[in-house]
Amino acid sequence: MIKYEIIPIGKIYTPYKRRYQVPRQTIYSSGVEGTIEIYKHYLEGLKGIERFKHIIILFYFDRIEKYSLIARPPGSDSPRGVFATRSPYRPNHIGLSILRLISIDENLLKVRDVDMLNGTPVIDIKPYVAELDKKQ
């Protein structure tokens, strides 16, 4: 079977030390601040990011081991396929959140609306571009 390797480009620090503290989505963590540390050798890759108000963070659910094809979204009455939910128990343990970029100091990005466990590995940052990413 084909496999691809991915590596952390940094880490995100949040107030959530334990899994039960983590909000289920950023709508429930509005305003909560965190800090993304990008590893020094990727620093050049951040050039110009300050022009974006929001950034898309891909991260790795490093404390999730298994996955389940059926999930029960919070507040939903019926089980649903994992690809129709944002559950972390997915075949590939990749999470996505769109965060408000507050400020940048060298390789440290201060962000708002964090919903990850403290110390979660970050695997990509992409700019949020309304023309591409804003849908009905």
Next chain:
Amino acid sequence: MIKYEIIPIGKIYTPYKRRYQVPRQTIYSSGVEGTIEIYKHYLEGLKGIERFKHIIILFYFDRIEKYSLIARPPGSDSPRGVFATRSPYRPNHIGLSILRLISIDENLLKVRDVDMLNGTPVIDIKPYVAELDKKQ
């Protein structure tokens, strides 16, 4: 160094057979149709996805080998850090597009606004949820 393994959950079929044919972003591929094939053993994971108008596709740039921390976005006058662009030449070769979900037939999802090379591995599907994903 820590590495994580990811696996394809399916493939996307598009009209783009060669790299130069691929539009630089979905704004330039509006309306172009493609088909996502989810591998049969993940079929259950699609249950309920038909309720979403748009889906977030994470895919693997499997024909990109290297990466560059500096990118020159199309139409831009100055080079920019790769994390401030959607360039495929990123440390982790993961792409993201938000596609219009047209119809579903078993493990085949017909989608619109595709911007990937034909045969690109799909690594995740997440529902697009305006409350989470729609920003200014």
